[in-house]
Amino acid sequence: TQLLEQSPQFLSIQEGENLTVYCNSSSVFSSLQWYRQEPGEGPVLLVTVVTGGEVKKLKRLTFQFGDARKDSSLHITAAQPGDTGLYLCAGGGTSGTYKYIFGTGTRLKVLA
Amino acid sequence: DAGVTQSPTHLIKTRGQHVTLRCSPISGHKSVSWYQQVLGQGPQFIFQYYEKEERGRGNFPDRFSARQFPNYSSELNVNALLLGDSALYLCASSSQGLDRPSYNEQFFGPGTRLTVL
Numbered sequence: 001t002q003l004l005e006q007s008p009q010f011l012s013i014q015e016g017e018n019l020t021v022y023c024n025s026s027s028v029f030s031s032l033q034w035y036r037q038e039p040g041e042g043p044v045l046l047v048t049v050v051t052g053g054e055v056k057k058l059k060r061l062t063f064q065f066g067d068a069r070k071d072s073s074l075h076i077t078a079a080q081p082g083d084t085g086l087y088l089c090a091g092g093g094t095s096g097t098y099k100y101i102f103g104t105g106t107r108l109k110v111l112a
Numbered sequence: 113d114a115g116v117t118q119s120p121t122h123l124i125k126t127r128g129q130h131v132t133l134r135c136s137p138i139s140g141h142k143s144v145s146w147y148q149q150v151l152g153q154g155p156q157f158i159f160q161y162y163e164k165e166e167r168g169r170g171n172f173p174d175r176f177s178a179r180q181f182p183n184y185s186s187e188l189n190v191n192a193l194l195l196g197d198s199a200l201y202l203c204a205s206s207s208q209g210l211d212r213p214s215y216n217e218q219f220f221g222p223g224t225r226l227t228v229l
Contacts, residue, residue, distance in 0.1 A: 004154075033217070042116070042202050042220030043155070088154050099168045100145075100218065102154035 003027075004091055004103035012109045013079055021074045021087055021106045029091035032065055032072045033100070037086040046074075079110045114139070116205050116221035124227045125193050133188040133224045137205030143167075144186040145218065146178055147202040155202055161186055190226075198228045 004025045013019055023032070031050045035043035047056050049065035049072065056063045060083075062075040072089055089103040117136045125131050137144050143162040147155035157170040161180035175191045184205075190197055204218040 006154075035220075040222075040225075042204075042223050045217055045219065048217055090154075099157035099160060099170060102147075102156070105152075105154045 004089055004101055006087075006089060006103040006106045008106060009104065010107050010109075012111065015080055015110055015112050016078050017110075019076050019079055019108070021076075021108075023072045023074075023089035023103050025070050025091060025101075027091065027101075028069050029101075030069070031092050032069070033090045033092070034063055034072070034074055035088045035090065037088060037105075043088055076108075079108075081110045081112050084108060084110050116203055116219055118201075118203050118221040118224050120224060121222070122225045122227075124229065126229050127193055127195060129193050129228075130189065130191050131193060131226060133190075133201050133203075133226070134185065135188070135203030135205075135221060136185045137203075138219055141205040141207050141219075142184055143206045144180055144184065145204045145206070146186070146188045147204065148172070149200040149202055149223070151199070158188070193228045195228050198226060200225050 004023055007022045011019060031048055033048045034046045036046055037043040047058055047063045049056055049063055052067045052069045054065045060077045064073050076083055087106045087108060090100045092100040116138055119134045135144055145160040146158040148158055149155040158172050158176055159178045160168040164180045178188045180186045200223040202223045203221045206218045
C-alpha cells in the first residue's frame with residue numbers, strides 16, 4: 001500500500017516565523033503536487049514538481065522534490081495569517097496507476 | 113471560464129438510501145476524478161474517468177459507481193449508504209488522463225458535503 005506521510009500533523013506559529021512541512025513515502029512518484037485547502041472548499045493546487053531534486057519557488061513558498069522522488073518539502077518564509085489552511089501533498093504517476101495518493105495533511109494556523 | 117462545478121453543495125441522507133453526485137469539469141478537460149475526504153484526513157481516490165472510460169479505481173466497495181457523459185460531466189453514485197460514507201466528495205478535472213501527470217494538473221471543485229444519518 002502506498003502511503004504519503006506528512007509532518008507535522010498540526011502547526012501553530014506566530015506571524016513572521018518560518019516553517020517547513022515534510023511529505024515522505026517509501027514509494028517513488030513521477031510527480032508530486034502541493035495543495036492548500038480552506039474549510040468547506042476543495043484543494044487548490046500550489047505547485048507540481050516532476051524532477052528529482054527540483055526546487056520551485058512561489059513568492060514566500062519554496063517546494064523541493066527529493067532526489068529519489070520519494071519525498072518533498074514545503075518551506076514558508078515569514079508566515080502570514082493568510083497562509084492558514086490545510087496543506088496536502090499528493091503523489092502521482094507510479095507505474096501502472098492512474099490515481100493520485102494524497103498525504104495525511106498538515107493543518108497550519110498562523111497567529112497575528 | 114468557470115471552474116469545476118459540483119452539485120449539490122450539501123446533502124443529508126439516511127442509512128440504506130442511494131445518492132447521486134454530479135460534477136462538471138473545466139471546459140476542454142476530458143478527465144474527471146472523484147475523491148472522498150473524511151473530516152481530518154486527506155482525499156482518498158475513488159475513480160478516474162477519461163474520455164468516458166474508467167481509467168482507475170481506488171479501494172472502495174462496489175456500492176460506489178460512476179460514469180462520464182459525452183459532454184465529459186460525471187456522476188458518482190453510492191448505494192446502500194452507511195454512516196461511514198459521510199464525507200466531502202471532491203471532483204477534480206484535468207486535461208489529460210492521469211497517466212501523464214508531468215504534463216497535467218488536477219483542478220478541484222468545491223465538493224459535495226454528504227451526511228448520512
